[in-house]
Amino acid sequence: MDFNDTPAEARFREEAVTWLSHNVPTDDAFWALTPLEQAKLWQKRKYDDGWACLGWATEFGGRGASPIEEVIWRQEEARYELPTNFFLIGQGMIGPTLMAWATADDKARYLPPLASGEEVWCQLFSEPAGGSDLAALRTRAEPDGDDWIINGQKIWTSGAHYADYGVIVVRTDPTLPKHKGLSYFYIDMRAPGVEIKPIKQLTGDADFNEVYFTDVRVSDRQRLGEVGQGWQVALTTLMNERAAIGGGIGKMDVDLAIAIAQDVELDGQPAIDNAAVRTRIADWYVQEAGLKYTGYRSLTALSRGALPGPENSIGKLVGAPKMQAMASFLMDLLGASGAITDEALAVKAGIIQRAYMGAPGMRIAGGTDEIMANIIAERVLGLPQEPRLDKGIPFTDVPTG
Amino acid sequence: MNFEFSEEQHLLRDQARALLAEFCPTDTVRAVLDSDNEWDQSLWERVADMGWTATVIPEAYGGLGLSHYELAILAEEMGRSVAPLPFSSSVYLASEAILAFGSEGQKSEWLPKLASGECVGTVAMWERPGALALEQLATRRLGDTVSGVKSPVPDAGVADVVVVLAHSDAGLEACLVPMDQAGVQQQCVMTLDGSRGHSTLTLDNAQAEVLGHNTIEPSAWERLIDGAAVMFAWEQLGVAESALTQARDYALQRFAFGRAIGSYQAIKHKLAAMYVKNTLARSNAYYGVWALAENSADLPLAAATARVAGIQAAAFAAEENIQTHGGMGFTWEFDCHFYYRRAKLLSLVIGSEAVWQDRLVSGLTHQPTVAM
Numbered sequence: 001m002d003f004n005d006t007p008a009e010a011r012f013r014e015e016a017v018t019w020l021s022h023n024v025p026t027d028d029a030f031w032a033l034t035p036l037e038q039a040k041l042w043q044k045r046k047y048d049d050g051w052a053c054l055g056w057a058t059e060f061g062g063r064g065a066s067p068i069e070e071v072i073w074r075q076e077e078a079r080y081e082l083p084t085n086f087f088l089i090g091q092g093m094i095g096p097t098l099m100a101w102a103t104a105d106d107k108a109r110y111l112p113p114l115a116s117g118e119e120v121w122c123q124l125f126s127e128p129a130g131g132s133d134l135a136a137l138r139t140r141a142e143p144d145g146d147d148w149i150i151n152g153q154k155i156w157t158s159g160a161h162y163a164d165y166g167v168i169v170v171r172t173d174p175t176l177p178k179h180k181g182l183s184y185f186y187i188d189m190r191a192p193g194v195e196i197k198p199i200k201q202l203t204g205d206a207d208f209n210e211v212y213f214t215d216v217r218v219s220d221r222q223r224l225g226e227v228g229q230g231w232q233v234a235l236t237t238l239m240n241e242r243a244a245i246g247g248g249i250g251k252m253d254v255d256l257a258i259a260i261a262q263d264v265e266l267d268g269q270p271a272i273d274n275a276a277v278r279t280r281i282a283d284w285y286v287q288e289a290g291l292k293y294t295g296y297r298s299l300t301a302l303s304r305g306a307l308p309g310p311e312n313s314i315g316k317l318v319g320a321p322k323m324q325a326m327a328s329f330l331m332d333l334l335g336a337s338g339a340i341t342d343e344a345l346a347v348k349a350g351i352i353q354r355a356y357m358g359a360p361g362m363r364i365a366g367g368t369d370e371i372m373a374n375i376i377a378e379r380v381l382g383l384p385q386e387p388r389l390d391k392g393i394p395f396t397d398v399p400t401g
Numbered sequence: 402m403n404f405e406f407s408e409e410q411h412l413l414r415d416q417a418r419a420l421l422a423e424f425c426p427t428d429t430v431r432a433v434l435d436s437d438n439e440w441d442q443s444l445w446e447r448v449a450d451m452g453w454t455a456t457v458i459p460e461a462y463g464g465l466g467l468s469h470y471e472l473a474i475l476a477e478e479m480g481r482s483v484a485p486l487p488f489s490s491s492v493y494l495a496s497e498a499i500l501a502f503g504s505e506g507q508k509s510e511w512l513p514k515l516a517s518g519e520c521v522g523t524v525a526m527w528e529r530p531g532a533l534a535l536e537q538l539a540t541r542r543l544g545d546t547v548s549g550v551k552s553p554v555p556d557a558g559v560a561d562v563v564v565v566l567a568h569s570d571a572g573l574e575a576c577l578v579p580m581d582q583a584g585v586q587q588q589c590v591m592t593l594d595g596s597r598g599h600s601t602l603t604l605d606n607a608q609a610e611v612l613g614h615n616t617i618e619p620s621a622w623e624r625l626i627d628g629a630a631v632m633f634a635w636e637q638l639g640v641a642e643s644a645l646t647q648a649r650d651y652a653l654q655r656f657a658f659g660r661a662i663g664s665y666q667a668i669k670h671k672l673a674a675m676y677v678k679n680t681l682a683r684s685n686a687y688y689g690v691w692a693l694a695e696n697s698a699d700l701p702l703a704a705a706t707a708r709v710a711g712i713q714a715a716a717f718a719a720e721e722n723i724q725t726h727g728g729m730g731f732t733w734e735f736d737c738h739f740y741y742r743r744a745k746l747l748s749l750v751i752g753s754e755a756v757w758q759d760r761l762v763s764g765l766t767h768q769p770t771v772a773m
Contacts, residue, residue: 001403001404001405001406001470001687001690001691001694001695002403002695003402003403003404004402004403005402009402068402254765258762258765258766262766272762272766275755275759278758278759278762279755279758281762281765282705282709282757282758282759282761282762283709283713283758285706285761285762285765286681286685286706286709286710286713286761287681289684289685289688289706290680290681290682290684290685290706290710291681291684292684293404293684293685293687293688294680294681294684296402296404296684296687296688297404297405297684297687299402299404300402300403300404300405301405303402303403304405311680311683311684314676314677314680314681317673317677318677318681370666370670372673373666373669373670373673373674374666374669374670374673376673376676376677377663377669377670377672377673377676378669380673380676381645381649381669381672381673381676382649382653383649383652383653383661383663383664383668383669383672384653384660384661384663384664385664386664386665386666387660387664
């Protein structure tokens, strides 16, 4: 075993490092832009030199890089704190869906500006009636000549307020069983009848939206997959979700816990010397290191051109509750000061408190802890699904709360 | 990035798993547990014939001169099969101690016999309840004899030689004590895992040779224990994997309220939690064996992390496997208790969870460790 790049990987890394060192913006003008403007500028610069969406075919704006090369690129790009999150859903989840299901004309039209960041996409899946049970969605699309008319409501839509386009799953036949009556479209987020309302989260931020559809007209040419095949198309999007979500666990790591525990006192001693504190930190390190080395195992598979095993499915299920527990414990160590979120006064400028407030969202977004555990139990361990009361019956007859 | 075993090493795993499936089914464990035997001697001879006891011993001393990667693979299979063998005592501890601290003559005398399996070795550390404090050992070496009481000593009833940790006026020493002598009195003690033998050793002016004819630094002993901790972590992972497999199989076959219990989220989430802990333990064990095989400065932290993860995974899987089985899991007839016993035994043998959590944080903060 070793942690070294292969010679080819090392050459690729060198190329990436060199390009980054010459192209990462350092000027004050860049940092004066809004985060979205920064992200678009940086994405376009990457795109122009062939460093955007590396795994995509060159005709769509990528460079046909291997998965391990994409990882190497992300490692090197992550050394600079640049805004890239705006494009995660579009490039990570929707791009692959368009590649699999869109017409050649649509691929040529939409993929390059998605890669360059000139057009931003969002994903309109969740609804008030369908979160974990996504296929229970009720937004309707009814045919009208060569068009469809969409009515209903989506929720938890990240970035809808700055997205140019969106992909949407709608019910086209409520008389069919739940999964069979769905179809999948892409839409213009500025089409008449689309109304976007931000959702203020418990953090006070508003990253998500409610999106209302009132008689929104969509051409049948904007359909991906057959009528009634929406669930399969949605699965293509969701399969890529884990790659796109879960990046934000950030700086809440054991190094921070140790720094805090060395800094504050318990019973007149540095907290780091307290056995209870050491026990907790050790357990988090087991999780943190375990995830890191699990990642190395997956990278090894990628480096050999193989698919990683199912072991990566534990990442969010371990990482999000760990973030919450650790943030809570570190605030406890700080005592009453732990409550301070004022950046000027708070320890570490308030990142612990922000992590604590953000953690509940991490435990829910992209599959709740409970859904993630179900996925491991069913897809990895081969356990049966829970019996479903809505199975095989027309959607209109499914009991609702 | 090459964080994976080689093809040859995977073949070794397949071979070891097949051999233990054939010659160490759970009936073999049960037979030792149900009898006064301390081991399955014919299985030991088979394992020795395969060269497993010789794995990391250099060729100059009759070993195979392979790496700890190979030994880690065998350790996992030992745990998976809950093998009733003194493998850990003889291979991870006694052979390694003689290799690390022995004189040329001592290595030449003992390592070939340990490699071939004709001799079994063990290490006698513990003297009284509580964490082991290397500076407070009561066992004393005077001249060429050693005296004291060591308990529990794993596998002493089947061992030919014991490495006894003792103090002399000069400091900490590891003494080679042949079992077959008047100065050594061995008395079996019952432990919670009767598929492995344990003894109290009473040493009364027992003939002893100091390993390397010199004292050893406590830190050097801890380096040895770090290496053993990595191997125990792999063995604990094997136990955890078997317990998860047994729980999964039972959850698929046992029906309640008209459906397989494995379809209830209460059971699914329990088994998913086992899978999570096992995956963390496996990945940490990978890093542990890398640090050991490559002699990395990271070994103390890597070993402690692997050890804590292994303890936690094995204990959780063994406990929750019984719970998944309900009443049948609490019977002697079902095999669930084998994993429960072995998981706990392995968690105690070279210092328990709290000790290793403390060592882990010392590794993170680069503080020196003393306790074990």
